[in-house]
Amino acid sequence: MLKNINRSNLVTKGNENRIYIFLVIVFIVLAIAYPDFFSSSNIKALTTTCLLPILASIGFTYVMIGGNFDLSIGAVINAGSVICMGEFNRFFTGFGGDSGGGGALFGAWALAFVCAIAIGVGIGALNGFLVAKVKVHSFIVTIGMLTAVSGFVYTYSKGNTISVNSYALVDVIDKPLVSAPYIEMITPRFIVVVAIVAIFELVLLKTRWGYDLFMVGSNKETAFQAGINTEKKVFTSFMLSGFTAALSGALFAVSMNAAVPNYGERGIAPLMMVLASTIIGGTVMTGGSGSVVKTAIAVLTIQSIFNGLISMGMGFDAQVLSAGVLLGAVVFYESFSLYRQSLRKGERPALLREAEEMKHRLPAKT
């Protein structure tokens, strides 16, 4: 304990930026173990798999910074995808189908996206209301919402895969801007995700709104006393989480040309991926600290590990295990340092110095 009297800023800084260190380590190991890792086609594949969890994790990170959890995103992603597909089919038929031409296509897609996003934001608003106003613990609210929304998704899709016959949109959003090696992963979908990450990160780090959200998550009482509307901040963070989750689902469905009501039930669920990435990326579980970009980097890191494991011929079991071990280690470290911090509450530095002196003068007592 004595050694930790002056815990250096370097350790704090290192821990804050641990995700960059992880990423570099993972890249180095993979570059050695799996030379094809850095091939253009692999990078494209890797990036594409990251897009859904990165987009969904943005709002999730916001909610966690505010001191809450949004576990409903697993279901909201599916809601976003089935509604986008289903509503497109409905509107497209309504607008006259193929005979409606480009206008019908554009209108149907636009309305489908609006519907998907509206559902996501609506669910987020309901979550936010129950957490911020009714003061139910976010865990309970959003787990309940997860189940309810899953039920809705099954009812809406009647348990079936909903597919669309038009390839017009997917041809646009997944087409590389330049078909050259190493930049072929830059598609409109990629740009949209990167842009949203950038906007949300800027809002978080540069605006008064972001600073206030950090303060709410860090110490609600202080924030309240400082005149910050804490309830509104929490409410908005849930709405944004619903927005990013639904949008990520919709974009994913478009690029698959189909939506299933149970995506992620087999394999690693997007919710688990997002949860693990947000925590590994350095967002404090009790709120008040975190970053959207770091969460995105954490998604990339974990997906890289998966990518490497698959290429080494290892299956799904190894992926789940590695993600679990990494998450477990980080959560353990976080909890342990919180515990250590609580032990030192009310400590007298003068007595520590005295104890230090005593140790120098006397042979160690046990």
Place this chain on the structure above:
Amino acid sequence: MADQEREAGRVMLEMRGVSKQFPGTLAVDRVDFKVKTGEVHALMGENGAGKSTLMKMLAGLFNDYTGEIFVDGEPVKLTSPTLAKQAGVAMIYQELSIAYNRTVQENVFAGQMPVKGKIVDKHALRDMTIDVLKQVKLDGKIDPATPMKNISQHESQLIEIAKALKDNPKILVMDEPTSSLSTEEVGTMFDLIREVKAKGYALVYISHHLQEVFDIADRVTVLRDGKLIDTCNVKDVSKEALVEMMVGQKMSDFYKRTDKAIGDVVLDVEGLTHYGFVHDVSFKLRKGEILGLTGLAGSGRSELGRVIGGIDRMNAGKCRIDGSEVKTKDMCNMVKHGVAYLTENRKTEGLALRLSARDNIFSAIIPKLSKGPVYLPKSGDGVLNELYEGLNIVPRDKNLTASNLSGGNQQKVLLAKWMATKPKVLILDEPTRGVDVGAKKLIHETIEKLASEGISVLLISSDLPEIVSLADRIIVMKQGHLIGELTREDGFDESKVLLASNGERSVFSVEY
């Protein structure tokens, strides 16, 4: 604020006949209280005298107080924290309201980030923070971008003051701002307070420390049992007179003490150290003895109890029971050796509030009530009935959920839980905090009875009448050190104990 408003000697705060009723008690009873600009006005009184209630009233935490409050001659209603802030009252609480994982500058300007367009202006924020820190002489010492968790307690306290001063308040209220500080740090704090005072702020200073009041305050108001006793100039009163005012009529005669046989040493603690909290403490506790342990808030008295009870770590030192050394590494082991620690936090650490009284009482003796792996709670019914009768726990329904019991009966259940372990050494940390008079009397009688049965009691208490009437001997802690001892032979009363806790060495029978 204009200069003439800061002119010394104007009445800045006036409370006229303010009262606050809690269920069962009148916590503040028609108190008049005036604070002038350019003065430090100390508010003193024992635990439960009404200091905190009066202060919370100023902070706007009650909306149902009666009486009138004037700030700078204007009548104000302080019924919400926002209104109190608007009226110009700034509070610095004992428990600092810090967002630990944010930086200094973000804490200071929480909710008031300077912006350029939509973007937070970090340079302005930094410069403004440095300006604010100048007021408490921390500019140049602390980088505004340091995370708050890397800032020491002392500096956090100064930052809190700076934060309060930033809003240019009329009245600054400080609640025990020095309880966790070392002597030097108190010095720095006082220099700062004097400077703030010279600028014409009206300061209210709440403290238990007599010496501090004499060092820093101009006037002092004493409360007792919710009533105003007197307000006087500090230079006109002596320490003894002030203690007399706080303590009031000697209550000690009220309790009947029985002389009892005190036997051999049971607990022998030598050089006990818990880094940062308790330093090099040695004492002996004999069979059948009630040893009082007291000290001011932050003196380490509870921490000492927790170390011996096996909850906190003993970094150095020895602990012997009946002459053989024991490891205090965990509570289970200590209970096995016959040491039981009753916590001061009944609701958070002591009881499982959702379990029945029976389950709570049995919780420490489950192995004793078991045959092999099978738990047989029925076998404890005899013990349970005995405890219920002895402590007169009401209602008698043992299956009642602990949260449905009154505070006094909850405390009795907690005491029963540890009595059930049949301890040799019972460490009681504030055993009568927040209980009614009847329960208090019964707990006191029980403590006496346990001692006469040969149990050694370490009674940690800040309740002066309690410790004076029960203890055979009193040891006193200050800032983590054991500083002295008062013995029954030399006699002690509340005033003496209060002076001793304040580090007044002349009153000790034995000085360490």
